[in-house]
Amino acid sequence: MRTATRSLASLLPILDWGRRYDRDTLVSDLVAALIVTIMLIPQSLAYASLAGLPPEAGLYASIAPLVLYAVFGTSRALAVGPVAVVSLMTATAIGEHAAAGTQAYWAVAITLAFLSGAMLLAMGLLRLGFLANFLSHPVISGFITASALLITAGQLKVLLGVQVEGQNFGELAWGLVRQAANIHLVTATLGVLTVAFLFWARRGLKPLLVRLGLTPRLADVLAKAGPVAGIAMTAWITWQFELNAQGLKIVGTVPQGLPPLTAPEWNLSLWKELALPALLISVVGFVESVSVGQTLAAKRRQRIGPDRELVALGASNLGAAFSGGFPVTGGFARSVVNFDAGAQTPAAGVFTAVGILLAALLLTPALYFVPQATLAATIIVAVLSLVDLSIFKHTWAYSKADFAAVLATVLFTLGAGVEAGLIAGVLLSLALFLYRTSRPHIAVVGRVPGTEHFRNVLRHRVDVSPVLLGLRVDESLYFANARALEDRINEEVAARPALQHVVLQCSAINDIDASALESLEAIDGRLHDAGILLHFSEVKGPVMDRLQGTRLLKHLRGRVFLTQFQALQQLAPDGVESVPGRIARGAAPLPSP
Amino acid sequence: MRTATRSLASLLPILDWGRRYDRDTLVSDLVAALIVTIMLIPQSLAYASLAGLPPEAGLYASIAPLVLYAVFGTSRALAVGPVAVVSLMTATAIGEHAAAGTQAYWAVAITLAFLSGAMLLAMGLLRLGFLANFLSHPVISGFITASALLITAGQLKVLLGVQVEGQNFGELAWGLVRQAANIHLVTATLGVLTVAFLFWARRGLKPLLVRLGLTPRLADVLAKAGPVAGIAMTAWITWQFELNAQGLKIVGTVPQGLPPLTAPEWNLSLWKELALPALLISVVGFVESVSVGQTLAAKRRQRIGPDRELVALGASNLGAAFSGGFPVTGGFARSVVNFDAGAQTPAAGVFTAVGILLAALLLTPALYFVPQATLAATIIVAVLSLVDLSIFKHTWAYSKADFAAVLATVLFTLGAGVEAGLIAGVLLSLALFLYRTSRPHIAVVGRVPGTEHFRNVLRHRVDVSPVLLGLRVDESLYFANARALEDRINEEVAARPALQHVVLQCSAINDIDASALESLEAIDGRLHDAGILLHFSEVKGPVMDRLQGTRLLKHLRGRVFLTQFQALQQLAPDGVESVPGRIARGAAPLPSP
Numbered sequence A, B: 001m002r003t004a005t006r007s008l009a010s011l012l013p014i015l016d017w018g019r020r021y022d023r024d025t026l027v028s029d030l031v032a033a034l035i036v037t038i039m040l041i042p043q044s045l046a047y048a049s050l051a052g053l054p055p056e057a058g059l060y061a062s063i064a065p066l067v068l069y070a071v072f073g074t075s076r077a078l079a080v081g082p083v084a085v086v087s088l089m090t091a092t093a094i095g096e097h098a099a100a101g102t103q104a105y106w107a108v109a110i111t112l113a114f115l116s117g118a119m120l121l122a123m124g125l126l127r128l129g130f131l132a133n134f135l136s137h138p139v140i141s142g143f144i145t146a147s148a149l150l151i152t153a154g155q156l157k158v159l160l161g162v163q164v165e166g167q168n169f170g171e172l173a174w175g176l177v178r179q180a181a182n183i184h185l186v187t188a189t190l191g192v193l194t195v196a197f198l199f200w201a202r203r204g205l206k207p208l209l210v211r212l213g214l215t216p217r218l219a220d221v222l223a224k225a226g227p228v229a230g231i232a233m234t235a236w237i238t239w240q241f242e243l244n245a246q247g248l249k250i251v252g253t254v255p256q257g258l259p260p261l262t263a264p265e266w267n268l269s270l271w272k273e274l275a276l277p278a279l280l281i282s283v284v285g286f287v288e289s290v291s292v293g294q295t296l297a298a299k300r301r302q303r304i305g306p307d308r309e310l311v312a313l314g315a316s317n318l319g320a321a322f323s324g325g326f327p328v329t330g331g332f333a334r335s336v337v338n339f340d341a342g343a344q345t346p347a348a349g350v351f352t353a354v355g356i357l358l359a360a361l362l363l364t365p366a367l368y369f370v371p372q373a374t375l376a377a378t379i380i381v382a383v384l385s386l387v388d389l390s391i392f393k394h395t396w397a398y399s400k401a402d403f404a405a406v407l408a409t410v411l412f413t414l415g416a417g418v419e420a421g422l423i424a425g426v427l428l429s430l431a432l433f434l435y436r437t438s439r440p441h442i443a444v445v446g447r448v449p450g451t452e453h454f455r456n457v458l459r460h461r462v463d464v465s466p467v468l469l470g471l472r473v474d475e476s477l478y479f480a481n482a483r484a485l486e487d488r489i490n491e492e493v494a495a496r497p498a499l500q501h502v503v504l505q506c507s508a509i510n511d512i513d514a515s516a517l518e519s520l521e522a523i524d525g526r527l528h529d530a531g532i533l534l535h536f537s538e539v540k541g542p543v544m545d546r547l548q549g550t551r552l553l554k555h556l557r558g559r560v561f562l563t564q565f566q567a568l569q570q571l572a573p574d575g576v577e578s579v580p581g582r583i584a585r586g587a588a589p590l591p592s593p
Helices: A002-011 A014-019 A023-050 A055-060 A064-072 A084-095 A103-125 A129-134 A137-160 A169-178 A185-203 A205-211 A216-224 A226-240 A268-299 A306-321 A332-340 A347-367 A372-384 A390-398 A400-416 A418-438 A482-494 A514-529 A541-547 A551-555 A564-571 B002-011 B014-019 B023-050 B055-060 B064-072 B084-095 B103-125 B129-134 B137-160 B169-178 B185-203 B205-211 B216-224 B226-240 B268-299 B306-321 B332-340 B347-367 B372-384 B390-398 B400-416 B418-438 B482-494 B514-529 B541-547 B551-555 B564-571
Strands: A442-447 A454-456 A462-464 A468-473 A501-505 A533-537 A577-579 B442-447 B454-456 B462-464 B468-473 B501-505 B533-537 B577-579
Touching (some): A023 A332, A055 A347, A064 A306, A064 A347, A084 A103, A084 A268, A103 A129, A103 A268, A103 A306, A129 A306, A129 B482, A137 A268, A137 A372, A137 A390, A137 A400, A137 A418, A185 A372, A226 A372, A268 A306, A268 A418, A400 A418, A418 B129, A418 B418, A442 A564, A454 A468, A468 A482, A468 A564, A482 A501, A501 A564, A514 A533, A514 A551, A514 B137, A514 B390, B023 B216, B023 B226, B023 B347, B023 B372, B064 B347, B084 B268, B137 B169, B137 B185, B137 B390, B137 B418, B185 B205, B185 B372, B205 B216, B332 B347, B454 B468, B468 B482, B482 B501, B482 B514, B514 B533
Parallel strands (some): A468 A501, B501 B533
Antiparallel strands (some): A442 A454, A442 A468, A462 A577
């Protein structure tokens, strides 16, 4: 019985934290929810417009998903809802199937949320969370930076009130330059001022409020309301000066009421076409969400379960699909705000959902005069904080392979879109990893005097024997590098006429596959023909388990030694000579014994 | 001047061996060429029919390519020409663009040879020969076996004289069963008898000839003529008994003369569609050719240059394209025959080309009455020797991952065709490799008493210290496994309250990428918060070079030790305790000290 409750609790974290819920926790959660609600309203509207959907879709996408995440999620502070990058990916995916602003467009968005939810749920139940590990940090970083630039270029036309068509960053940027003469002055003035205000509100508003005598805590809460203030002010100005009559585009009528009950389109050919975008949206959303969740959990020494997070995000997206929303995930900024504001449990998410629900019921008439340029300003200010160009410098200094992966991700995202960019980054980083493992570093090793330790003869002053060649292969042996080892052994043996023994030090060989096993057999045969014995040393347990009973070990005329030192002691007890150890140019000095 | 000659000689091996050419070499090469010519005539005709082309195309594909390979190739014994698997791949690739037997079909074959030649040449000049290493031995073996079965199923209908349409092995086999009642008796009788004769000729003809008093060498040469004898006998029988009037299909008129001068179709959309098949044909042809070349070269302690082989095969295929041929490569059986017959230099290939040229000029009228069933029998007997089902047993016993790759290759090749099979096998073997590296084996290590060697506490009786945790990660650290290390360290640390030091033994870490570097920084920070120091030991030279100057090493509060032993000595000089070492179930016993 107890076990059943526990396993149910592990499936539904709400049963765990819900039982210990008390008044203090309630107050903390309510305060956090209030702050996040204030922050989420403008974001919801803005990201809905980024996704090409009417503003109310953003509000709907911030109600049911939040409640469902509270039930299934393992992070205490994650705030789910529409986010910038996923909204851009949504717009890209739907753009090929329907025109923005139409009812058909919204229906495709709902279908996309449904497919993404179903995929996330399936991945969670099949414990496929590890797949997200194949997105490297540099690829994610490059992808987010490039997406932010793409979003900025796309929103600038709204901010400046010009018409620009463009499929990629270059076209958008060039279009903006060519339309410079057609900028709509009222729109652009309002938009640029709003951007300036929002940037200032991020940094300067809180200190100002503190100087004005507010407590730091209250000042912090009010500073978070910067975007809401921006929306209220610009809407008031628009209404007061009837700027919409002068061509300023406004949000217009937003229906008032509960989220509608919606359903995805049951259209198999549409599903097929949306499958790849839905998968990419799922993976990107999951990675973004889990990174935030893990960072916040670590601060309070809590843990999150990646596979259960998949289930929770799947449920959230299914929730979005059935309540007029679009793909959602855990957002970085709002989760940090939620955490900093003191959210103790996912109940804070439920209270936020109630806040957004009230906004959908009561506040929407007030949104009529909100300029679209204000929403664009909100988006631009939010995504520009995601741009991190230092990743280029860091990866260039540390690893050219990582740099290449970042560069490919950024260039493809800017030039060919979010899907192509992500796929290019992942494929290139995997290809470069495979390439590296296919050309293993192979070192001739000798004994560091006074120790039982063996090191590269090119880097250390070591003792070697003319009758024994110690070789250390710095890679698991598998099909892609099996031939490289054959070639290298042939070379080394040809250069050593007195050789009697080759000892492969296997300390870095973590696996030997069937192709490499054949290669080792061939090497053993060829060495035998030349009157040389092949030995192994420091073979790891899991590798030794495999090799038991293979033809290689049965026919091996050499031996398997516990350590390279024992091999040297027993095969060449006398006659070692010292090798000076030319340190390769640029090589790091190694710790001395 | 000398250097220029050398580098030219390295580009054109003919300049090297050509200079030392003498009378003895000439005789050896002439004899080998005669034998290979006798063997190649029936094979050329048969593989042309397998590729869906008229018989003369096979002869043409065995003239110019052989000469070009002799000029550029590095293998002394490789015999280039049409081979079974590549011919099947050719038929599959062209089948989607033209109907077999038409002029358009041949034009596509020529274009395919051109594209394949251009790709091979480009890969050779860009030194991309290593790409072939990504085809694992089990995948190649499975692919060849499945292709041979597919070829056999396709040729059986010709052998039995029935009409069967089928896109895959299942359809072909089922079609043959359903057509059992419609078998053409004359064709089937002749075909089956030819198969029986050819099988017997492979094994029984040489001993018989020796018993009849011939020298073993001459008997060997005559036994190689088995297929030619088969063709001659069945053609004579057909002519004598006018079997073609009874419905036996014959080769018919084969034009007499020099190979025509042809050119590929300059049609970009056709090129795009043929690009993938051409690439696969190139890679498969290259792998087959290089394997044979390396095996033969090793027997005489010679070497071949994979990148120069690419250039040579590229030239051969371009030669085929401009002389009415189709894709060619180095064939296994004929190269072995060439080698055994004593070919000393690629000049043997030129003499073989002359032999085939004479056949094209003089012999073609004699081919009129050759039954198509005889060619089918030649193909079946040749390809059945390629079937190797033992690969299933071997890989199952040794490595389930390799087994899965073989199984996928075979099933996809039989069920969905050669291209799908090859791609499935390569992708699955790469995916399984990546999956394994993403879940590294991580061992807690202790000191093997009496040595300076550290081993897994679960497998060995070792000494450990309660204040020091030694961890050995058995994999390079990169994006796909960085998180696994974080998780494991968190777990191990949580279970050890007295812990003061964590020492990562890096003997199996061959690379640390930017993602893993970030993870290590995070681990260091988290351990520091818990009052524990992170150290490294046995960091390899190339990894240490990279880490110099990184934030990780700058901020590291622990140290980098030369060996794990020195870390233990200096961090926990006293207070080690012995751990019994539970040997995991099924684990191999390791060599004792």
